[in-house]
Amino acid sequence: MKKVLFIIFSGLIIASTIFVYFFLIKRPDSTVRLTRVMDWIRNPGKNPEWAIKVGERCGDAPFSMPTDGYIGFLWDDSFRPGHHHSGLDIFSGTEIGITPIHATYDGFLTREIDWKSTVIIRIPSDPLQPGRQIWTYYTHMADEKGNSFVSEDFPPGTSEVFVKAGTLLGYQGNYSGTPGNPTGVHLHFSIVKDDGNGQFLNETIIENTIDPSPYFNITLNANLSPPEIPVCP
Ligand SMILES: [Zn+2]
Numbered sequence: 001m002k003k004v005l006f007i008i009f010s011g012l013i014i015a016s017t018i019f020v021y022f023f024l025i026k027r028p029d030s031t032v033r034l035t036r037v038m039d040w041i042r043n044p045g046k047n048p049e050w051a052i053k054v055g056e057r058c059g060d061a062p063f064s065m066p067t068d069g070y071i072g073f074l075w076d077d078s079f080r081p082g083h084h085h086s087g088l089d090i091f092s093g094t095e096i097g098i099t100p101i102h103a104t105y106d107g108f109l110t111r112e113i114d115w116k117s118t119v120i121i122r123i124p125s126d127p128l129q130p131g132r133q134i135w136t137y138y139t140h141m142a143d144e145k146g147n148s149f150v151s152e153d154f155p156p157g158t159s160e161v162f163v164k165a166g167t168l169l170g171y172q173g174n175y176s177g178t179p180g181n182p183t184g185v186h187l188h189f190s191i192v193k194d195d196g197n198g199q200f201l202n203e204t205i206i207e208n209t210i211d212p213s214p215y216f217n218i219t220l221n222a223n224l225s226p227p228e229i230p231v232c233p
Helices: 002-026 027-042
Strands: 067-073 086-090 100-101 107-110 121-123 134-139 161-165 168-172 186-193
Touching: 027 067, 027 086, 067 186
Parallel strands: none
Antiparallel strands: 067 086, 086 186, 100 168, 107 121, 107 161, 121 134, 134 186
């Protein structure tokens, strides 16, 4: 009996040490950002200066902003131990289906047949590394049941349709992938690497994605981000 208690007790000590390490020592900024996101969602009118504007470009950044809202979570933010967020989460502070999402850069749009809330755009030549092919990924464009807010111009099965930067892709929603279990209203945007054979890699794995900072001219890497709100400098 004593031995069992000892094992349970040591397990608790190890678990809380891991928790403290990841959330309080290693990644303090994710906690700060979580608090701000809650603040923003509760009362978006309170801090309008936190918001970026759709189509806005910071200086000579190659990408324009994909939507309106507060960039609440950054690339490589961590929501639980071992987790690495592979993109940006931009929270409109509005209801679902209202806040438009635009292409950040010219490219060729694909929406796979079973994609309710997602499109991906192939950019044949990375503006920052010409010759390298990259992809931009936009998701959460549906309501909690999976009713799509993707533009009717891009029905499921759309493949390789050319779109200019600024093209309307759809509207921010709260679809999480699990019907009836909504997320906060936001756009998840990421820059995804090519597999070398003309296909995109799995964007949920951070190693398959690219730090978006230089594409927008804002520090958007959670490991480097200053405590300030991420907007154009
Ligand atoms: Zn996200």
